[in-house]
Amino acid sequence: MTMTLELDVLRDSDAPDLPGDEDFERWVRRTLADRPVSLVLRIVDAAEGQRLNHEFRGKDGPTNVLSFPAELPEEVVRELPLAPLGDIVLCAPVVADEAKAQGKSAAHHWAHLTVHGVLHLLGHDHQAPVEAEAMEALERRLLAGLGIPDPYVPSS
Numbered sequence: 533m534t535m536t537l538e539l540d541v542l543r544d545s546d547a548p549d550l551p552g553d554e555d556f557e558r559w560v561r562r563t564l565a566d567r568p569v570s571l572v573l574r575i576v577d578a579a580e581g582q583r584l585n586h587e588f589r590g591k592d593g594p595t596n597v598l599s600f601p602a603e604l605p606e607e608v609v610r611e612l613p614l615a616p617l618g619d620i621v622l623c624a625p626v627v628a629d630e631a632k633a634q635g636k637s638a639a640h641h642w643a644h645l646t647v648h649g650v651l652h653l654l655g656h657d658h659q660a661p662v663e664a665e666a667m668e669a670l671e672r673r674l675l676a677g678l679g680i681p682d683p684y685v686p687s688s
Contacts, residue, residue, distance in 0.1 A: 536568040536614060537557070537560065537561060537564065537568070537569065537570070537614075538569075538570035538571075538614050539553075539556065539557050539560055539570070539571060539572075539573060540570075540571075540572045540573070541553045541556050541573050541574075541575070542572065542573070542574040542575065543575050544574060544575060544576050544577070544580060545575045545576055545577045545624040545625075546577070547575070547577065547624035547625060547628065549628075549638065550575060550624060550642075551639060551642045551643075555639070555642070555643070556573055556646060558678070559642075559643045559646040559647055559650075559678065560573070560646060560650055562647070562674055562677060562678055563646075563647045563650040563651060563654075563674055564617075564650065564654075567617075567654075568614055568615070569614055569615050569616065569617040570612075570614040570615070570616050570617065571616065571617040571618055571619065571620065571650075571653065572618075572619040572620070573619075573620045573622065573646070573649075574619060574620070574621045574622070575621075575622050575623075575624050576621055576622070576623055576624065577623070577624060577625060578594045578623060578625045578626070579594075580594075580621075580623075581594030581595060581598075581621070581623030581625075581626060582594040584598055584621055585598065588600075594623045594625070594626050595623060595626060596622065596623055596626045596627055596630060596645050597620065597621065597622050597623070597627075597645045597646075597648055597649045597652075598620070598621040598649075599618060599619070599620050599621075599649045599650075599652035599653050600618050600619040600620075600621070601617070601618040601652075601653050601655075602615075602616035602617055602618040602619075604616060617650075617653045617654075618653040620646070620649035620650065620652075620653065622642070622645055622646070622649070627641055627642055627645060634686070635686075636683070640675075640680045640681070640683070641683070643675060643678060643680050644671065644675060644680065644683040647671055647674050647675060648667075648671060651667060651670060651671065656670065668684055671683065672684070
């Protein structure tokens with residue numbers, strides 16, 4: 533049985549060679565298992581990535597991925613056809629630059645950061661070393677199921 537997923541991919545970037553909606557959907561579905569949810573994935577350029585990173589994390593400069601869990605009252609969520617999981621923002625130039633610098637396939641890096649963002653929406657974190665180890669192990673397993681190599685092994 534295919535889970536119900538409402539995924540809105542918003543492209544607020546003119547970056548070339550962005551993954552297709554079907555790629556994002558495959559990566560999100562793999563991460564969610566069978567959770568019926570809705571979420572928004574927004575692709576932005578560096579200026580918007582920097583603005584959001586500064587506004588929400590107090591950090592200057594764009595970052596690769598930001599996750600914003602949905603925070604709606606339970607009575608509102610009950611009225612919706614699918615529970616909103618939240619929003620993920622991916623900064624296209626940062627993703628591309630990181631993939632190149634790390635010698636990784638751009639598509640694999642997009643997949644990794646999409647999985648990473650969804651895991652944050654599901655409550656996973658990497659602030660403490662034990663949390664980071666658990667989250668990275670889960671990312672490795674999910675990505676392996678997509679045929680993507682370990683993102684934490686440096687490319688030669």
